[in-house]
Amino acid sequence: MDAETFLFWVLLATCLMHWLTVFLLVRRVRSTEKPLVWNLLGAAVGLLSIQKTYGVSIQYLELNPPPLNFVSTGLGFAVAGLLLGGIVRLSPFLFLLQRNKELLAVIEERNVIILHFHERIARALQKIQIAMEVGRPTNCIIEQVAEMSEMHQMFLEDLKAGVLLGNRFEVALKTLVEDLSREASFPIMVHVDSSCEDHMSHEQGAELLRIVREAVRNSVQYSHAKKGQVSAKMTATDTVIEVADNGKGFEVDLVRAQGHGLGNMVNRAKKIGARLKIHSQPSKGTSVFIEVPLNESPSDDSHSESTLHSSSNATQNVHVG
Numbered sequence: 001m002d003a004e005t006f007l008f009w010v011l012l013a014t015c016l017m018h019w020l021t022v023f024l025l026v027r028r029v030r031s032t033e034k035p036l037v038w039n040l041l042g043a044a045v046g047l048l049s050i051q052k053t054y055g056v057s058i059q060y061l062e063l064n065p066p067p068l069n070f071v072s073t074g075l076g077f078a079v080a081g082l083l084l085g086g087i088v089r090l091s092p093f094l095f096l097l098q099r100n101k102e103l104l105a106v107i108e109e110r111n112v113i114i115l116h117f118h119e120r121i122a123r124a125l126q127k128i129q130i131a132m133e134v135g136r137p138t139n140c141i142i143e144q145v146a147e148m149s150e151m152h153q154m155f156l157e158d159l160k161a162g163v164l165l166g167n168r169f170e171v172a173l174k175t176l177v178e179d180l181s182r183e184a185s186f187p188i189m190v191h192v193d194s195s196c197e198d199h200m201s202h203e204q205g206a207e208l209l210r211i212v213r214e215a216v217r218n219s220v221q222y223s224h225a226k227k228g229q230v231s232a233k234m235t236a237t238d239t240v241i242e243v244a245d246n247g248k249g250f251e252v253d254l255v256r257a258q259g260h261g262l263g264n265m266v267n268r269a270k271k272i273g274a275r276l277k278i279h280s281q282p283s284k285g286t287s288v289f290i291e292v293p294l295n296e297s298p299s300d301d302s303h304s305e306s307t308l309h310s311s312s313n314a315t316q317n318v319h320v321g
Helices: 003-028 035-061 070-133 138-161 169-181 194-199 202-222 252-258 262-271
Strands: 188-192 228-234 238-245 275-280 286-293 306-310 316-320
Touching: 003 035, 003 070, 035 070, 070 138, 070 169, 169 188, 169 194, 169 202, 169 228, 194 228, 202 228, 202 238, 202 262, 202 286, 262 275
Parallel strands: 188 228
Antiparallel strands: 228 238, 238 286, 275 286, 275 316, 306 316
């Protein structure tokens, strides 16, 4: 290999390293607190990439290309290596910053939940105190104490299950899936449209978290998948939650007969007026869809029936609604 050919391959490697740096910049740093800074850096590296690509094209297409200079080609390669190495080393730090931001949101959400619970307990105790002061019958006071005890028990169960919901459904959903993914042998990605929480009641959000928990636990325990995904998005008429994996799938009729929490998911969907659809085919994975209408009351009688049928491609579906 002569010197000119060697320099050409160095120039080509420089070009590829620049484009890889641009790819990492776009993928990793656009979600940071200072996107303008990273956009400017990405634009600068992008111009370098275009310049090097132009230089490679001249050497490859021209019949009599200008000779390559060893110093400029070597410096270009060194700059590309430094940029790429810097971005690779910086990416975990940027991810850590984003993760810290998410954890702060979780802590803030938990504080809101605890504050609301304390307020409910305080109101319940105040009602009991007033009842005792005015001489209400003992059985009335006992009923109020039992109601407070039930409220406390429900809070503890939700806390243990990881389905506590404060003011932000997005934070609660991501936290729930992250907790459940610790039990999984495969990664579970989460994508949430932040506008979803603007179109659902607190009751709907709480029940959706319980349905998602049941669906993800089934996927973790039975699917033998390599990857999973939980997403929440808006359509023109519904809020749609999807829990999907690429596992072994199942026959819905058989699983429904055996349990696996499918009945609980159906009942919870009915409670908030949602439609539950389960698409599964052996060796083709499973997708659970929960569709919550935007303009319908959760108590709408039109969602009181459940039907089970098969599609023409042998995918099994469960529909609630």
